[in-house]
Amino acid sequence: MKSLLISILLTITISLNAQNELNCLSSGCHDSYMKAENIHLAIEDGCDSCHDQNFENHPKRVGNEFELTSDLNTLCFDCHDEPDEKLMQHEAFAGGDCVTCHSPHSSDNISLLKSEDVGELCADCHDIDNEENMIKHGPVVAGQCNACHEPHQSAFANLLKEESPQLCFNCHTDNKKMLNLPTVHAAYEGSCLDCHAPHNSKYKFLVKDEIPNLCYDCHDDMGSEIDTAMVVHKIINQDKSCISCHLPHASETSTLLVKEGKELCFTCHNKEYKSEDRTLKNIYKIVTKSKVQHEAVESGECIDCHFSHASNNYYLLNAKFPFGSYSGGADPDNFSLCFECHDSDALRLEKTTTATNFRDGDENLHYLHISKNKGRNCTLCHSVHGSNQPHIIAKTVPFGKWQMPLKYKEIENGGSCAPGCHALYKYDREKDN
Ligand code: HEC
Ligand code: HEC
Ligand code: HEC
Ligand code: HEC
Ligand code: HEC
Ligand code: HEC
Ligand code: HEC
Ligand code: HEC
Ligand code: HEC
Ligand code: HEC
Ligand code: HEC
Ligand code: HEC
Ligand code: HEC
Incomplete structure (x- = not known):
């Protein structure tokens, strides 16, 4: 369909183009558009597919000599598909705000984008960075918002390309293999986003909260049991807490244990623990x-x-x-x-x-x-x-x-x-x- 459209456009506009190019492009005024790596095919159709000249004496400036053939917010839909009502829409797309992200003429970036760093385009309207959150996700740092988000419209909430966990498995292929281990955490079969932030976090490995609080979110009965118990295994409020004994995703062992049986306990109780009031x-x-x-x-x-x-x-x-x-x-x-x-x-x-x-x-x-x-x-x-x-x-x-x-x-x-x-x-x- 696209190639058909292109060839029709190319054949019927050859003569018109020659004239246009002489006026607009070959005159040495706007030829810079043609020097970019990617040129909008619409230009082949002539500048006047988008611009109407409303004054004769261009390029002598007497005000606004050109106006767009359609409203800026609808112009692009003259040739490109209208938003699909079945999908969730990005307001910037559905509202026809195309030129915040795309150049209408040409660009050195793919898809005529105004910046190679897509994150810069999004930053015009969204501030997802949080300076307190020192841990940043790789693709976010690389400005690859579009690795996870559709810029226009999507079948999924938050304009996601896919839902978690599949979204995450696209890059974290080793994590997908963990689903085949003998013990898989029920939370891991749910959504990665129950535990991880997608963009940035205060905590290592992008977890949403400190451990053990992260775990108490779901294991709330354990949280209250530990709060009221006479003796708490001190390690739970120290160092790696729960994950000194449990793997968060999946394991070869039972109960997601790092090691099984006595070996688990001996990883720490192979030494004395001296504190002020006692020695273990x-x-x-x-x-x-x-x-x-x-x-x-x-x-x-x-x-x-x-x-x-x-x-x-x-x-x-x-x-x-x-x-x-x-x-x-x-x-x-x-x-x-x-x-x-x-x-x-x-x-x-x-x-x-x-x-x-x-x-x-x-x-x-x-x-x-x-x-x-x-x-x-x-x-x-x-x-x-x-x-x-x-x-x-x-x-x-x-x-x-x-x-x-x-x-x-x-x-x-x-x-x-x-x-x-x-x-x-x-x-x-x-x-x-
Ligand atoms: C697909 C539609 C389209 C085509 C084709 C097109 N333009 Fe434009 N042009 C636009 C839009 C939209 C703007 C306004 C951009 C904005 O507001 O950011 C614009 C703006 C301009 C401007 C103002 C400065 C700028 O770059 O924003 C000039 C000059 C211009 N066009 C020249 C041309 C010339 C010359 C051609 C033919 C070689 C051409 N345009 C073809 C859509 C088009
Ligand atoms: C006169 C028809 C026409 C208009 C108006 C038009 N386009 Fe296009 N556009 C095309 C054609 C033809 C192609 C090439 C075929 C395709 O990819 O669909 C294209 C391709 C594109 C591409 C893909 C470029 C690539 O390298 O992958 C982008 C992005 C784009 N247009 C953006 C816009 C924007 C933004 C506007 C409004 C400012 C606009 N178009 C208006 C005809 C048009
Ligand atoms: C928020 C920024 C943003 C806005 C607004 C936006 N786009 Fe895009 N568009 C992109 C990005 C990013 C890509 C590249 C997608 C990719 O490769 O992941 C793209 C790709 C495209 C493409 C080529 C690939 C495809 O999907 O066919 C076309 C055509 C296009 N956009 C047209 C438009 C039109 C028309 C509008 C306005 C109605 C628009 N875009 C609004 C960011 C935007
Ligand atoms: C021109 C302004 C503008 C730009 C540029 C822009 N957005 Fe948006 N975006 C909006 C508006 C407006 C909304 C709807 C209000 C809101 O939720 O903040 C929105 C909403 C969203 C949402 C939430 C959608 C939902 O379902 O709740 C996501 C995700 C998003 N944008 C991602 C992006 C990404 C990724 C980029 C860069 C490729 C981007 N936006 C660029 C204006 C913009
Ligand atoms: C690794 C995938 C991924 C990348 C890369 C990514 N996002 Fe997101 N984004 C998500 C997910 C997943 C959500 C939904 C979060 C949720 O459900 O709590 C989201 C939500 C959003 C939202 C709506 C909710 C909010 O937090 O305000 C916006 C806006 C947004 N992202 C913008 C961006 C921008 C801008 C970039 C690039 C700088 C980006 N995202 C990069 C995965 C990603
Ligand atoms: C586009 C590819 C991509 C997608 C999609 C993606 N990630 Fe990542 N992720 C990365 C890269 C690259 C890193 C940085 C790896 C590094 O620094 O070794 C990373 C790092 C991480 C880290 C931290 C690892 C560390 O060693 O600090 C976590 C956790 C993570 N991702 C979770 C997720 C989750 C959850 C999702 C789905 C919402 C997701 N990722 C989607 C590419 C991706
Ligand atoms: C129950 C909470 C939880 C869930 C659900 C979860 N994670 Fe994690 N994840 C963690 C914790 C905690 C760590 C840090 C482990 C450590 O410090 O050793 C981590 C670490 C990671 C890392 C970096 C270390 C590594 O193992 O490579 C990646 C990548 C990661 N998770 C991806 C994912 C993906 C993808 C999903 C969804 C399929 C997911 N996680 C679901 C809690 C979770
Ligand atoms: C999103 C909810 C959720 C979060 C967050 C969560 N879990 Fe779970 N966890 C579950 C569910 C559901 C089960 C299965 C039912 C049960 O045993 O309570 C489970 C089971 C377990 C089991 C038993 C597994 C087995 O096969 O016997 C362990 C161990 C465990 N979780 C540890 C943790 C640790 C450690 C954390 C924090 C890093 C954590 N969980 C965070 C939901 C969660
Ligand atoms: C010192 C090692 C160790 C630490 C630290 C630890 N666990 Fe466990 N956990 C175990 C062992 C061993 C079992 C298996 C006990 C059994 O089968 O009786 C277990 C069992 C579990 C179970 C499944 C059975 C049950 O009791 O419901 C859950 C859920 C669990 N742990 C969650 C957590 C959470 C959440 C934390 C952090 C608050 C944590 N564990 C800290 C060693 C530990
Ligand atoms: C989980 C089961 C279990 C528990 C709990 C247990 N024992 Fe034992 N114990 C055994 C077994 C089995 C033997 C070897 C058979 C036998 O002598 O009865 C043994 C042997 C002994 C022996 C040596 C008998 C001999 O003649 O050599 C003593 C002494 C002993 N236990 C004391 C205790 C004390 C004190 C406690 C409580 C702090 C205790 N046991 C708790 C299972 C247990
Ligand atoms: C990751 C390290 C670690 C692991 C693994 C570990 N412990 Fe501990 N354990 C500690 C620390 C730290 C203390 C507190 C030491 C102190 O009081 O200074 C402790 C204290 C204890 C105490 C004394 C409790 C009290 O306060 O009266 C017992 C009993 C104990 N552990 C048993 C076990 C058993 C059984 C296992 C295996 C299921 C185990 N531990 C695994 C680190 C660990
Ligand atoms: C005053 C020292 C002493 C105390 C206190 C003591 N035991 Fe013993 N126990 C012994 C001696 C000595 C033996 C060995 C008897 C023999 O075989 O000659 C023994 C044997 C045992 C045995 C092996 C079976 C049997 O009865 O012969 C068990 C089990 C045992 N004790 C459990 C306990 C438990 C449980 C307690 C605390 C309730 C306890 N002991 C307190 C001295 C003591
Ligand atoms: C038969 C029951 C039993 C078994 C099995 C057992 N313990 Fe104990 N443990 C006790 C009793 C009773 C005490 C308290 C009396 C004492 O200090 O001897 C204790 C005390 C401890 C203490 C505190 C010791 C101190 O300094 O007084 C630690 C640490 C400990 N056990 C770890 C372990 C580890 C690790 C294992 C597995 C290798 C283990 N226990 C197996 C019954 C047991």
């Missing part, structure tokens, strides 16, 4: 260097006992467990963490010959130690993650600031200890009480 142990060292590991740690996962985000128990534990040296008594409910896996009779029964091996004859020494005084905590005798002694017996017990050696020994049918200043204690399961 290097769990990686305890677990890998101990001769005896708690089987729950060895063949299980850290999250069998710990929550990863927040908890109403000390040390992020996922069930009740006493803090410090004392427990408040031999009530299994105080230790529900341990008795999720172990039989609580080991603590409940005062006398037993089966429920625990920590007994002297039928005297349950678990019960004895834990019911006495304020009640001992399990951690006085057991190193929960691992130790160098059988039954994960601790090497020392804290006595104030002093780490008192426990000197536990396993003996036939029992064991012995010699904590600090005390004499040697022994228990013997075969003993007759």
